[in-house]
Amino acid sequence: MNALAWNCQGLGAPRKIQFLKDVTRSEKPVFVFLSETISSYSKMEELSSSLGFEGFMAVEPQGRSGGIALFWKNTDSVVLRSCSRFHIDVLIRTTDNKDWRLTGIYGEPGRANRHKTWDLLRNLSRDANLPWCLVGDFNNVTSQKDKKGGPPYPEFLIDGFNSCLHDANLQDLDIIGHQFTWEKGRNTDHWTEVRLDRVLANNDWLERFHTAKVYNLEGSPSDHSPLLLVPDSMNRGNRKRHFRFENAWLTEPACFQIVKSCWEEEDNGSVIQKLKSCANSLDIWGKDRLKDETGNWVDWNSGFPEMIKEYFQKLYTEKQSQGEEVLSCISKQISEQQNLTLLETVKAEEVKEAVFGMHPDKAPGPDGITKNKKCSMPESNWGSRWWRNWIVFQKNWNI
Template sequence: MSVLSWNCRGVGLPWNVRFLKDVVRQEKPAFVFLCETIGRHDRVEWVRRQLGYEGMIVVEPQGRSGGLCLLWKEMDQGKLLSYSQNHIDIEVRIEGMEVWRLTGIYGEPVRANRRKTWDLLRHLARDSNLPWVGIGDMNNICSHADKKGGNAYPNWLIDGFNETLMDVGLIDMSLTGHQFTWERGRGTSEWIEVRLDRTLTTDAWLTVFPAVRLYNLEGSESDHSPLLLIPKRYDRSQNCTHFRFENAWLSEPMCLEVVKDSWEENSKSDIQEKVKLCGEKLLVWGKEITGDFAKRIRECKVELKQWRGRRDTQAVQNYKETKKKLFLILDQREIF
């Protein structure tokens, strides 16, 4: 059970949908919070179906900016408590767990309006005594170490945010991975990196999930990195390998021959057995043709981490080329 949060800067964009599909496929988050969706309800509904989630709350954008969406895997696991242009708050009920509260937050982007975000947190804190976690693009930082490049961040904004967290009893979670979640001007003299996306929790929530980890995911086409909140240590050895038909195979003439041969070889088997054996044969053949997609994606992400923190011209160029390669692989991996 995990929570994915991402300022996607347009949920309906093809590359964002591909990226979301891949993250959902790999990490299997139970909840997905998206901000700056810039998409109407019908478009977000289409994305929900593509990702395979049942529950959904949508806050439509105002004009060409904003918009929020919170998805959850099973309908009866989430109950809406409140929402606004800057938050979606739900009660989470999962069998065998204590009831808790999840809030997706999109902080006011205009500095002059930041107090509205602080007031929102104070208001939400008074609404319920349930164990509480908030996640999203807060548009606030906790210290000068949360920003690299550009002008110094105003002290009154840092102090105001920290005072709010103290007043309402929220703890800023440490981040595993790259310590900045937003960037602008990569490769230029005006390159800025800031940790705008974060997770805030109460002591009560940490008592329920003492082994929680927060990860910064790589490879996003947005200027924001997604966050993955995992309330317990993630055991990847529990993942099962399932057959999936890869879009890239359709461009290979041999694909049809592999299917025909398998079907004929197992003509006396029942339909379920035929499909199983055909899938196994396609999986072996497909790896020889297109390679192991998961391995290629992992290699790209390792390269991205290698180049990300460097500011020399060659590193910036390598980062951009690796990012293009990653999204070409995701495009090939599109599944029917």
């Protein structure tokens, strides 16, 4: 029953369509709510079908702004309750007769009209006799902590939104991952981040889905990050994933012991079998390795960002190392004669003849350099020498 909510800021760009396809393929949401689609009803119908959803509802934009859509997997499991330019409200039928309600929200973008969104939530809550969950871009924050950079958020908007949540008996679910969902001006002095997208729910829904989690899926081609709601958080945790070795494990003595033990246990096995055994053991062991250098547990709110920063600072700090043992294991690819040829003194005439003898439109060879039979250098080492000689050529010919 996972639900994805994303303010895509228009689906005209192919990369946004591809991003949406990649996310739905990897996260497998049962529901997808899109806001600011700036797309026609027919285009949303086509997109819904291409993503593998049986049912959909879309509200077209007005001019070049707005537009919302909701996709769902099983046509028979969803009943449309109401919709407008800023919301789509549906009833979700379940096989165990524990129906619940899902509402996609797109908040009024203009601050002067923000009260209309609050009134909409209050009106919808009057019919909240079922477990109820809301997802989307609410275009509002609940505190100054929801904003980073730029001027403070207007207090009257914060107070108005919180008053609305109180009246509608809705609670804000925490986000796992980066805490901000919208940004502008990255890498400038005006970089601003705000948590505009969120998931709200009433007490009945929270009691039923007490393990619910909300994940911030970063890397979006939009200014907004998608949010993934997982009502049963065990669903996401049980998905099969590929093993990835973490370099940070090399600082743990236990890592070496695990590798040593696995290698010895598979003494008669092949190298592939030994690697698989190591990967399985490290994967299980590595799930609990989220500690800093002092051995303290960390998370996003207590030291994890700082730990990541410190790790990469150390990783990219230049260190003196000796690589003779590694180099001794690499077989030679060129002969001594070829090496002497590559080390010969470069003559300006030789470089000029090679450069001016090239055809401008011929396809390059395996080394990426265009070949030409007029070159005086042997074809086997022509490309390698050309790059080494180019700087000398520039200097000698003043180009």
